[in-house]
Amino acid sequence: MQKWKILDSKYIIQRPWATLRVDKVQLPNGYVKEEYYVLEYPSWVNMVAFTEDGKILMVRQYRHGAQQIMLELPAGVVEEGEDPQEAARRELLEETGYAFDTITYICKLYANPATSGNLTYTYLLQGGKKVQEQQLDSSEDIEVVELSVDEVKKMLWDNKIGQSLHCSALFYTLHTLGYFN
Numbered sequence: 001m002q003k004w005k006i007l008d009s010k011y012i013i014q015r016p017w018a019t020l021r022v023d024k025v026q027l028p029n030g031y032v033k034e035e036y037y038v039l040e041y042p043s044w045v046n047m048v049a050f051t052e053d054g055k056i057l058m059v060r061q062y063r064h065g066a067q068q069i070m071l072e073l074p075a076g077v078v079e080e081g082e083d084p085q086e087a088a089r090r091e092l093l094e095e096t097g098y099a100f101d102t103i104t105y106i107c108k109l110y111a112n113p114a115t116s117g118n119l120t121y122t123y124l125l126q127g128g129k130k131v132q133e134q135q136l137d138s139s140e141d142i143e144v145v146e147l148s149v150d151e152v153k154k155m156l157w158d159n160k161i162g163q164s165l166h167c168s169a170l171f172y173t174l175h176t177l178g179y180f181n
Contacts, residue, residue: 002028041111041118043078045088046166048173049100051128055146057096062141066162071145071155073166084121092125094135096144101127107172111165122169124176149179 008024019040026032049057063070076091078084085103092098106122136142147155155161156170174180 004028007032037115039116041116042080043084043118044075044111044120044165045078045084045091046073046075046120046122046169047088047092047125048106048122048169049074049092049096049098049125049128051098051146052101055148056152057092057098057128058145058147058152059095060143060145063163068162070162072161072163073169075166078121085123088121088123088125092128093132095140095142096128097130097132097134098128099131100125100129106169106176109165109168120165120169122172124173149174153179 004025004027006023007026010022012020012022021038021040023036023038024032024034025036047057051057057074058071059074060069060071062068074092074095076087076095078087082090085105088103089100092100102125104124104126106124108119108121110116111118111120134142134144152161152170153174156167161167161170171180
């Protein structure tokens, strides 16, 4: 197995939340694909956050791509030059108002490696305490929801959490904690 050779590359659009590049690539068998489209995104963090009384923090918000209000994990962008673990703490505090005693790395996944190269990091945070009100961006409308582990497990099994990377994060984390052994 060999990597593809990039013969040419140009940007079609470069915006903070939408960067599209088209590459001309040569496959190992010699075939040249004139247009291979790649979306560039920053890396993300997903947080499976347990309050001090053992509840999992989730957030409810509208997702325009799906045109649905969805229940998800708190999540956010890793700013340029920022450590993903610090991004997790920062995003949780901003979105939920909770601070946490401990943070543990769980996994990193690609959202869609066929067309994008960004990573999504998952962290387990425990011992959460509400220390402030939410500090949301003007484009955010987020409701914080506290759920028991059993409620989250049932939602996973009933396909009630529609964000695939958040489902993966929950399954990895709950398995790590012994809930799916």
